[in-house]
Amino acid sequence: MAINEMEKALIKKAILGDEASFETLIFSCKGKAYSIAFRYLRNQEDAMDALQESFIKIYRHLDKFNFESSFNTWVYRIVVNTCNDMIKKSKARPQIEELNKHSHETYEVDIPDTGLLPEEKLINKEETIYILQCLEKIQQEHKEVLILRDIQGFSYEEIGNLLNCNIGTVKSRISRARQKMKEVYLMEQN
Amino acid sequence: MNCNEVRELISPYIDNMLEPSQMMEVEKHLLTCDACKNEYNYFTLISSSLKNLPEVELPEEFDAILRDELIKTKETKRIVAKKKRWIRYSSVAAIFLVGIFSIAMYNEMDTGNPKNIEKINPAKTLMKSVPAAADPNASPASNNVEDQKNEEVINPDIETMEITPDIQEPRTLMKTQSLDEEMIQYLALLDDLHKDEKYTLIDWALESPQVYIINIELETNNEMGAVSYEVLSYRGQDGKLWKIE
Numbered sequence: 001m002a003i004n005e006m007e008k009a010l011i012k013k014a015i016l017g018d019e020a021s022f023e024t025l026i027f028s029c030k031g032k033a034y035s036i037a038f039r040y041l042r043n044q045e046d047a048m049d050a051l052q053e054s055f056i057k058i059y060r061h062l063d064k065f066n067f068e069s070s071f072n073t074w075v076y077r078i079v080v081n082t083c084n085d086m087i088k089k090s091k092a093r094p095q096i097e098e099l100n101k102h103s104h105e106t107y108e109v110d111i112p113d114t115g116l117l118p119e120e121k122l123i124n125k126e127e128t129i130y131i132l133q134c135l136e137k138i139q140q141e142h143k144e145v146l147i148l149r150d151i152q153g154f155s156y157e158e159i160g161n162l163l164n165c166n167i168g169t170v171k172s173r174i175s176r177a178r179q180k181m182k183e184v185y186l187m188e189q190n
Numbered sequence: 191m192n193c194n195e196v197r198e199l200i201s202p203y204i205d206n207m208l209e210p211s212q213m214m215e216v217e218k219h220l221l222t223c224d225a226c227k228n229e230y231n232y233f234t235l236i237s238s239s240l241k242n243l244p245e246v247e248l249p250e251e252f253d254a255i256l257r258d259e260l261i262k263t264k265e266t267k268r269i270v271a272k273k274k275r276w277i278r279y280s281s282v283a284a285i286f287l288v289g290i291f292s293i294a295m296y297n298e299m300d301t302g303n304p305k306n307i308e309k310i311n312p313a314k315t316l317m318k319s320v321p322a323a324a325d326p327n328a329s330p331a332s333n334n335v336e337d338q339k340n341e342e343v344i345n346p347d348i349e350t351m352e353i354t355p356d357i358q359e360p361r362t363l364m365k366t367q368s369l370d371e372e373m374i375q376y377l378a379l380l381d382d383l384h385k386d387e388k389y390t391l392i393d394w395a396l397e398s399p400q401v402y403i404i405n406i407e408l409e410t411n412n413e414m415g416a417v418s419y420e421v422l423s424y425r426g427q428d429g430k431l432w433k434i435e
Contacts, residue, residue, distance in 0.1 A: 017267075019260045019261065022260060023256070030252070031248050034246065034248040034252070035245070038246045039246070044249065048249065048255075052256060055259075056259055056260070059260055060267070124242075127239055128239075132243070134236075147240075150236075150237050150240035156205065156207055171202050175201035178233045178237070182229070182236065185232065
């Protein structure tokens with residue numbers, strides 16, 4: 001596979017300290033990596049921190065990449081772990097106004113001009129805010145799989161890879177997550 | 191399939207993760223069951239709402255920030271490697287120094303040995319000092335020669351330990367260090383015998399019960415004034431002293 005060969009060459013150069021090679025290496029996955037971090041952590045500042053931390057980790061431990069998964073999958077796995085670590089740490093310091101603050105921020109940052117009519121944009125905004133609010137109300141374990149499955153579009157197998165569990169577990173977790181989301185969705189409406 | 195079974199399969203059904211046969215079963219059920227169809231509708235709504243969330247763009251400043259961090263990391267790596275190298279080299283140097291030091295110490299101990307042996311022999315030093323004290327007039331040269339002779343003769347310990355088993359013989363018999371009355375008697379006889387002469391008691395032993403062997407070193411002067419030493423052995427038995435030839 002041509003892509004793999006190129007990847008290997010870039011990895012070798014990056015291990016020797018070539019930053020430019022490393023930047024080329026991560027070019028195709030950095031956007032998605034940021035998206036994952038943003039959805040996990042819900043604000044730009046934290047997402048940027050998580051991403052920097054992840055890529056530095058990756059840069060320093062490039063020699064430990066064993067080529068068992070694709071390079072990008074390896075990157076995403078590290079990003080997911082870094083985000084989960086940050087979330088665990090922040091839970092030690094509870095924040096009360098978080099939900100409202102973050103919905104507001106999400107609204108500010110996220111709604112690009114997609115060429116929709118004003119009414120459509122308005123509906124979209126409301127839907128967007130609402131679904132994100134519901135997502136906040138379910139536990140991290142379920143939220144995570146919905147981010148990866150529905151928002152990021154990873155397959156069940158890829159999710160198993162990222163979270164280090166088998167497909168059966170992925171299947172049941174997604175099913176539970178959707179059930180919980182439905183409960184919250186209905187409750188919030190009333 | 192009943193509703194309970196179908197409910198479990200709606201989620202993977204939406205994601206196309208069912209076996210073809212399962213897919214058909216669920217589809218059939220959903221056509222007729224409103225409750226399950228309702229569940230299906232909500233799941234689909236939630237899923238598509240999440241799918242339709244606007245894309246998140248990577249902030250522009252990310253590349254520059256990352257590059258700075260990468261360069262910093264490289265610097266840190268270099269410093270850490272340097273430190274590790276330094277520690278490795280100094281450990282090797284330290285071990286080397288310890289090795290040299292140990293060898294030096296060992297050599298020091300080796301050359302010290304003969305002196306040590308000389309030191310621990312009090313008998314020899316004792317015997318040596320006596321004749322020297324006895325004759326202050328003796329010239330240094332003659333003293334040296336006689337010292338050498340003395341060394342052969344004077345040191346019973348070395349003799350017994352190393353060289354001549356026949357001389358050693360009487361000493362392997364019952365040896366007593368303590369002076370009993372009989373022994374004192376024989377020493378008195380000896381003193382009488384050599385009353386005008388100088389002698390040194392070397393040692394004594396019991397050859398057999400109540401038979402004493404006494405060795406002395408007699409100092410004699412010839413007409414010229416030269417000093418010589420002679421080892422004499424006496425046997426004390428039945429209250430009498432005999433010289434052993």
